[in-house]
Amino acid sequence: MTALSSENSLSVAARAAVEPGSLGIVVPQSHTFNEPLALACGRTLQEYTLVYETYGELNADKSNAVLICHALSGHHHAAGYHSADDPRPGWWDHYIGPGKPIDTDRFFVVSLNNLGGCNGSTGPASTNPASGRPWGPDFPLLRVRDWVHSQARLADLLGIEQWAAVVGGSLGGMQAMRWSLEYPERLRHCVVIASAMKLSAQNIAFNETARQAITSDPDFCGGRYLEQDRLPRRGLAVARMIGHITYLSDDGLGKKFGRELRSGTFELGVDEEVEFQVQSYLRHQGDKFSGSFDPNTYILMTRALDYFDLARRYGDDPVAAFAGARCKFLLVSFTSDWRFAPERSREIVDALMHANLPVSYAEIESPMGHDAFLLPNPRYERVFATYMNGVAAEFAREGK
């Protein structure tokens, strides 16, 4: 390490330590569960590991715990920094930390990497104990309910009988809703951000195109790329690029990049290739992602998204589905989000109102598309903070 870079990392560490609202350095933990987990697909995982982080302190009667459910490419590292020279904080650092909407001075926050993930929890890249080789395509198909059941085991491990709130955006919101149906007594609040009761055909189409990009990469090898020491990086990069376009809005992309050029010129008579800023941005995002994410996990997560249908088992009646829920709900959507459009959130709100459950809903003005749920936005922050403040007031009032 050169003198310059160590100076840089010191400044990052110093910033993390003094930056108001930052958790500073956080340390992941993991636990291997030996009790077999029966999955929705009919198969059973004999044992599995979940990696997770916790922020804040669990109070004496364990009533202040909040579960964070991550989205498609998320993981356990939701807030704080992993090391002094960590260039970026966790994926939801804007909203989790001391004094932030999910205030770690009041809540005990649990954030895990879901089963099937590739950031430390058991997934397709893990070793299959039966064969001694990576699971690869043999890893069981997972459903959102499987994640919820495994999260309940983690709650048991941590001694949390009932969550103060289960919170999630996008695919995470689906998990939060499923919690309210599978374990109605185990959560008091359900916060569902930029989510839906089921994907539209258009959404499934985007996911299928992304999966095709991965599986048609010659390095995919039928999903057994790890055994052959190969990696379908190009396919995964394209999948990520498709995703990225759909997570942003037309307007958002236009504002960010317009038709700005990164290199080349439109001048006639010059035989040089033109590169738009947006091309370079997408390639960078694709490359970055494909170097750190497991392609089989991407396929697994997008399938779980596609298969999720909150009310399927309830005669396709969302009111009947929510009839069993006991918690209060907060729903949030963003105006320019066309992948999980406000209409999808309103459908959830309508079903909850028909089921006579307490629900509040805010439609946040934002040009940032689906990504808005991760980004700073003053109104979103106020709505989120005000609601969570009420959640915290409940256990404070009960003298807990």
Added chain:
Amino acid sequence: MRIDLDIIQNWIAPRTRVLDLGCGDGYLLELLGRHKQVSGYGLEIDPQQIERCLQRGVSVVEQNLDQGLGNFADHSFDTVVMTQALQTLRQPHLVVREMLRVGRECIITFPNFGQWKARWHLAFSGRMPVSDLLPYEWYDTPNIHFCTFRDFEVLCRENNWSILHRQVVSETRLGAALKDFVPNLFGETAIYHLTR
């Protein structure tokens, strides 16, 4: 407390289901929840008011009344309330019709444009009234459909809506003394309790 909200409370039975259109800061719903175990939702579009509702722990849903109540089933609420919002709607009569579809009963309050002050202002200055109660200039106001008590009762009659109760409120002593005799001239706010 606003007098109209006080009166409305008396017209709502305990443990019923209420939908409050344009619920503002959620005061009425909080009151009804606390004193009468009434459950329900407020609909609101103003972001600041929505946050105030959340502060009170009132269930508030962001929804624009001008886009109708199509997401609510027939008779899904005991009472649908709308206080001081009628005059801001693009098509007030359609919203009232919807209120009576969604609720068994509805309660509506609105400012009386037939009150003597407004008449006086228009008659003698020849300009649209601007007062403490209605502090907007005509070109920049959320109040786009003013009416008088008599106008509203004509609307009710034309639609065969029955008026269960009517109460007229005035904040001034003169108004309070005279409102019962000549409501359309001295009442500031009307509170109507309707059913179909």
